Amino acid sequence: xxxxxMGLLLSQAGLWVVDRGLRQYTQDNLQTQAESLLAALVxxxxxxxxxxxxxxxxxxxxxxxxxxxxxxxxxxxxxxxxWDFELPDVEHLGFSxxxxxxxxxxxxxxxxxxYRRYKTDIKVTVAHxxxxxxxxxxxxxxxxxxxxxxxxxxxxxxxxxxxxxxxKPLEQTRxxxxxxxxxxxxxxxxxxxxxxxxxxxxxxxxxxxxEETLQRSRKGLGNLGHxxxxxxxxxxxxxxxxxxxxxxxxxxxxxxxxxHIAQRIARELTRARLSGEALPGAFFDCAEExxxxxxxxxxxxxxxxxxxxxxxxxxxLPWERDDILEMLGNLLDNACKWADxxxxxxIEKRGEAxxxxxxxxxxxxxxxxxxxxxxRGSRLDEQSVGHGLGLGIVRDIxxxxxxxxxxxxxxxxxxxxxxxxxxxxx
Numbered sequence: 001x002x003x004x005x006m007g008l009l010l011s012q013a014g015l016w017v018v019d020r021g022l023r024q025y026t027q028d029n030l031q032t033q034a035e036s037l038l039a040a041l042v043x044x045x046x047x048x049x050x051x052x053x054x055x056x057x058x059x060x061x062x063x064x065x066x067x068x069x070x071x072x073x074x075x076x077x078x079x080x081x082x083w084d085f086e087l088p089d090v091e092h093l094g095f096s097x098x099x100x101x102x103x104x105x106x107x108x109x110x111x112x113x114x115y116r117r118y119k120t121d122i123k124v125t126v127a128h129x130x131x132x133x134x135x136x137x138x139x140x141x142x143x144x145x146x147x148x149x150x151x152x153x154x155x156x157x158x159x160x161x162x163x164x165x166x167x168k169p170l171e172q173t174r175x176x177x178x179x180x181x182x183x184x185x186x187x188x189x190x191x192x193x194x195x196x197x198x199x200x201x202x203x204x205x206x207x208x209x210x211e212e213t214l215q216r217s218r219k220g221l222g223n224l225g226h227x228x229x230x231x232x233x234x235x236x237x238x239x240x241x242x243x244x245x246x247x248x249x250x251x252x253x254x255x256x257x258x259x260h261i262a263q264r265i266a267r268e269l270t271r272a273r274l275s276g277e278a279l280p281g282a283f284f285d286c287a288e289e290x291x292x293x294x295x296x297x298x299x300x301x302x303x304x305x306x307x308x309x310x311x312x313x314x315x316x317l318p319w320e321r322d323d324i325l326e327m328l329g330n331l332l333d334n335a336c337k338w339a340d341x342x343x344x345x346x347i348e349k350r351g352e353a354x355x356x357x358x359x360x361x362x363x364x365x366x367x368x369x370x371x372x373x374x375x376r377g378s379r380l381d382e383q384s385v386g387h388g389l390g391l392g393i394v395r396d397i398x399x400x401x402x403x404x405x406x407x408x409x410x411x412x413x414x415x416x417x418x419x420x421x422x423x424x425x426x
Contacts, residue, residue, distance in 0.1 A: 011144045015137055023109065026128055027095040030111035034124040037068055038115050041122070048118065050077060063103045065129030072122040087127055099130060107131040169193045173200065180207070228265055232258065284324035286311040286347055293328060294345075301336040309345040317347075317354055318423055319401060327397045331358040331417055334391060338362035342412055354421045362414035370407040394419075 033056070041048050050070070058066040059079040069087055070077040085103040087110065090096050095111045102108040106129040115122045169192055179185045187204045190197070235258055238244070244251045290309050297307055317324055328345070335343045339360035346357040394417075398405045403421035410416035 011148075012141075015140060015144075019133075019137065022133055023097060023130075026109050026130065027111060030095065030109065030126045030128055031113070033066075033068070033126045034111060034113050034115075037070060037124055037126070038117055038122065041070075041117055043118060048072065048120065063106070065102075065106060065132075067102075067108075067127040069125040070122065071125075072120050087125060090125065100127075102127065102129060105131070107134060169196055177203075186211075232262055232265075284317040284319060284321045286315045286317070287313070289321065289325065290328075290345070293325065293332070296329075297332050297336055297343075300333075304341070305336055305339055306342045307332075307336075307345075308343075309347075311347040312349060315347060315349060317421070319421070323397055323401070327394050327419070328356070328358075330391070330394050331356075331419075335360040335362075335415070335417070339414060344412065350420075352423045354423060356417075356419040356421075358417045359410040359412045360414040361410070361412040364409065364414045365407060391417075 036056075037050075040050055043049070056066065058064045059068060059081050061081055062083045063085075064081045066079070067082045067087060068079045069082075083103070087102075087108070088100040090100075090110050090112045093112050093114060096109070099107040100110055108127040109130045110125065110127045112123065112125045115124060173188065173192065173196060176185065176188045180188070187207055188200045190200060190204075192200050235254075239251060239255055239258070244254070290311065294307050294309060298305075332343065332345065335358050339362045342361045344357075344359045346359075348355050395405055398419055398421070401421050403419055406418045408416040408418055
């Protein structure tokens with residue numbers, strides 16, 4: 001861009017230099033013509049006469065662009081080329097660089113000089129039409145501007161192609177990072193330009209370190225969970241001792257607190273396991289996982305329910321398989337418990353978000369009670385089968401994945417659970 005601007009400025013400067021040179025040449029030519037006219041003056045029988053054979057014939061053609069006026073002894077001779085046009089007045093002798101209007105929209109450069117010949121003072125004024133030169137300059141400016149604009153467009157196009165070609169490896173790396181977040185690959189390809197290889201290698205080392213750390217952390221959490229289950233089981237078994245049975249109030253308090261401890265441990269272990277992003281290469285393939293999940297639900301809840309699922313073809317959720325299975329399993333389990341005959345699951349990608357809808361045709365939940373039922377361990381019907389942890393666990397998973405959960409009215413007549421998970425891929 002800067003080179004194009006500089007080129008245009010240089011071309012304009014070149015035209016200015018040429019214009020100055022042509023005006024200087026015209027000045028010299030006009031001075032020569034004035035001296036030639038002076039030399040054409042001869043003495044005749046009636047005084048000074050102008051010998052037409054000694055001056056240019058162009059002065060005889062009307063409006064030819066070459067004009068003169070000779071003044072002496074109160075006499076004034078005009079060239080025939082002026083016809084009935086009068087040359088504009090000139091304020092001073094010599095060459096006038098200012099263009100003056102001439103006949104038929106001509107632009108004149110004028111030279112005026114005082115001479116003495118045959119003991120007579122003579123003033124000679126000659127003019128030259130400069131408009132053809134101005135037209136040529138205007139055409140040159142238009143052509144130069146057009147060529148400059150064309151060069152600018154070609155330069156921008158070439159620059160765009162070169163930049164896109166130079167940044168193509170970066171775009172490929174960006175696509176690979178997006179595939180990492182979507183679970184379609186576990187590391188970046190090593191075959192990159194030498195300038196990008198240190199970055200790719202460092203990213204791959206970071207991915208390997210992150211995966212190793214998460215695996216070790218989850219393994220440790222799993223061991224902690226198993227280690228805590230045994231003491232809790234012992235404490236629960238102690239509740240059956242005869243000494244505690246004799247004190248029902250103390251027994252109820254201990255039983256309630258042990259349930260709270262078990263629920264809190266399960267909740268915190270779930271939160272810890274879900275913390276952070278999915279491991280590289282981890283994802284939930286709907287077409288692969290949902291059939292087996294619905295087969296399990298049919299086995300658990302019998303054949304009295306019609307279970308359907310709908311998902312975009314080849315849809316993958318870029319999160320851990322176990323996390324999504326646990327979330328969908330709890331949603332479907334709760335829906336099946338309350339449905340009369342039908343449960344539907346729908347999964348769809350909308351922009352950068354993944355939306356999940358679970359619908360049933362059961363009695364539904366009053367809007368005023370929907371917030372209460374999402375609390376962990378809360379049930380509206382204490383006599384119904386279920387532990388009341390389903391929606392609470394789902395809410396924990398959704399919050400950890402930075403999503404939203406809503407309870408709405410279902411088109412089937414019962415309850416709709418809507419979950420939207422925002423993907424980290426931008």
